[in-house]
Amino acid sequence: MGGEDTLLPVEPVFLKSLRDHVYGLVRDAIISGKLKGGDKLNERQLASQLGISTTPLKEALRVLEAEGLVRSEARRGIYVTFDAAQAEEMMLARAAIESMIARQAAKHVTKAQVTQLRTLIVEMRAGLETVDVLELIALNERFHNVIHEASGCGYLRRLQSGQNIYTQTARLIVLSEERERFQAVEEHEAIADAIASHDAELAERLMRDHVIRSGEKHLIRVQAEN
Amino acid sequence: MGGEDTLLPVEPVFLKSLRDHVYGLVRDAIISGKLKGGDKLNERQLASQLGISTTPLKEALRVLEAEGLVRSEARRGIYVTFDAAQAEEMMLARAAIESMIARQAAKHVTKAQVTQLRTLIVEMRAGLETVDVLELIALNERFHNVIHEASGCGYLRRLQSGQNIYTQTARLIVLSEERERFQAVEEHEAIADAIASHDAELAERLMRDHVIRSGEKHLIRVQAEN
DNA sequence: ATCTGAAATTTGATATATCAATTTGCCGCG
DNA sequence: CGCGGCAAATTGATATATCAAATTTCAGAT
Structure with a gap:
């Protein structure tokens, strides 16, 4: 896995929903290369790192999956596919x-x-x-x-x-x-x-x-x- | 590795997650015209109609939103945009x-x-x-x-x-x-x-x-x- | 040492409860 | 009759608990 420890907080003002905010964070991390193709994302761990529950994170990951940036395998894991x-x-x-x-x-x-x-x-x-x-x-x-x-x-x-x-x-x-x-x-x-x-x-x-x-x-x- | 080709007797329908199934149902309803542009979707009501909780439904709706078939307004509602x-x-x-x-x-x-x-x-x-x-x-x-x-x-x-x-x-x-x-x-x-x-x-x-x-x-x- | 397989663990999937913003409805005032 | 405005109801957003499939661990057999 690559450097998702550098992905940051979700503290900032509630300008938009958590899920939209998280969506932007993860997408930027993928596009910028902080998260690389093949990296595995753990829902609980990532949610905990961001200080949120898994619900908005799951929704954000679904959008990223629809966009083709990650691929979700049921009960196995979520993998970054962007390269x-x-x-x-x-x-x-x-x-x-x-x-x-x-x-x-x-x-x-x-x-x-x-x-x-x-x-x-x-x-x-x-x-x-x-x-x-x-x-x-x-x-x-x-x-x-x-x-x-x-x-x-x-x-x-x-x-x-x-x-x-x-x-x-x-x-x-x-x-x-x-x-x-x-x-x-x-x-x-x-x-x-x-x-x-x-x-x-x-x-x-x-x-x-x-x-x-x-x-x-x-x-x-x-x-x-x- | 290998040899699992003959070990797949499970019904594909049950392998599919609820969210994927619901996604297909709602998408087909929109594309076929059963749900028309402007129609409002209620998360709880729809989830209850389908006999599921809101969690997988919300994820399905997020995907449909990413595809541009529905539009979600925070704490207001989800509207069909396809026409x-x-x-x-x-x-x-x-x-x-x-x-x-x-x-x-x-x-x-x-x-x-x-x-x-x-x-x-x-x-x-x-x-x-x-x-x-x-x-x-x-x-x-x-x-x-x-x-x-x-x-x-x-x-x-x-x-x-x-x-x-x-x-x-x-x-x-x-x-x-x-x-x-x-x-x-x-x-x-x-x-x-x-x-x-x-x-x-x-x-x-x-x-x-x-x-x-x-x-x-x-x-x-x-x-x-x- | 290797293989097997069952138990423990992990993890995504799902369900349910709670929160907060929005809408609705009702009441009183003008 | 119309117009504020507050309380109740609605509803999406979020948090938490539970379920079940997949993985991992490790004892026991060979």
Whole structure:
């Protein structure tokens, strides 16, 4: 087993339910590598470490199992299944879903949303000049959010968010390379153009290639950290 | 190790945990329309109806929530969120993921797997002649399974299976149309050719269009039933 | 020393009790 | 009649106890 002793307390204010809080703790521990593929989780022990009962923990583990991060064997144990190979597949899943969202966005986007996308591109170019990486990260998120909203696909959006395994620091590191910053903005502009011209097929392909290319860089970073 | 293959006389039904069983019951009720979008579920009442305690039910509901079929509001209630719009989005999700799987399959497929695909196509043609719809359904599943295996993507495969909302009867009805049977086999052959020639881009596009076109027919059927 | 198998232990599965937030209903006041 | 507001009822959240399957331990036989 790997280092779940470093998983921490649940003391913080009751902003959300224990199960949601614990879900986040364990998921982060898995994604960040504190819990590695093959590690066994003990319900009682983990609940006791967190200072909670097994009920909310069991519910959190069920969600993680539904997401494919752990596998539960009846009366045997709960094992972490997430590894580098799955990280790559989750990136591919993001690419698949995000590109389908872009496809739908190209079909349903409004003129106002096109304007929002173009404005964001302009701001991204400004961010390139000032080398404001944090600002670029925020703009990237807003850019994708506008596309999500344009698509009108709430379920796909939700499904997509479940495939996110990149931390803020990983994003910072990836965008610390000037070449990457420029390429990302170029790709975003091409995607915005495709959506603006209602070219669903092109928007889908460009988005897929963008997510995969950018994702590979993140994955390299993640692997380097572990 | 080994030899346990002949020692499994236990009924599968009893091996399944209550939570898994209940999960299946509620999911089917939602997908089939017995529970409609907006319906409120009461934990105690439902547990009592099913003759179980709330513990396994809560876990089942957490999984359904993770899948986006219900939404839980703390100390307020659990509401069914699945509706026709989400059914369409789940079909799009299937198309997105299945096409990504086809893309990976085109990259990693072996000669033996290509042979399997070609054999299945031949059998499908035979099924067209004999109008054996059940056989066609089984062949379709095997066809997609070979592609899944060729892709080597276990996570994507799992994610894909979560998007399945078609019943056997729905498949029967859709394939009851001769035009649909022929078109499906034609599309399958084109997909097999693309994968055989390692054309990832084409395989992805063909698979996506196939799942969407075929999915729309299923959705029309589902809507007609409700 | 190795194998067998039964007892003790572990552990997830399930049931039940309790807590606390929310809703509901009723009463009185304007 | 309408509107606050408090008490009771409802309900999901959490804690704890119990059950049963799986694993481990270890005595006894070979």
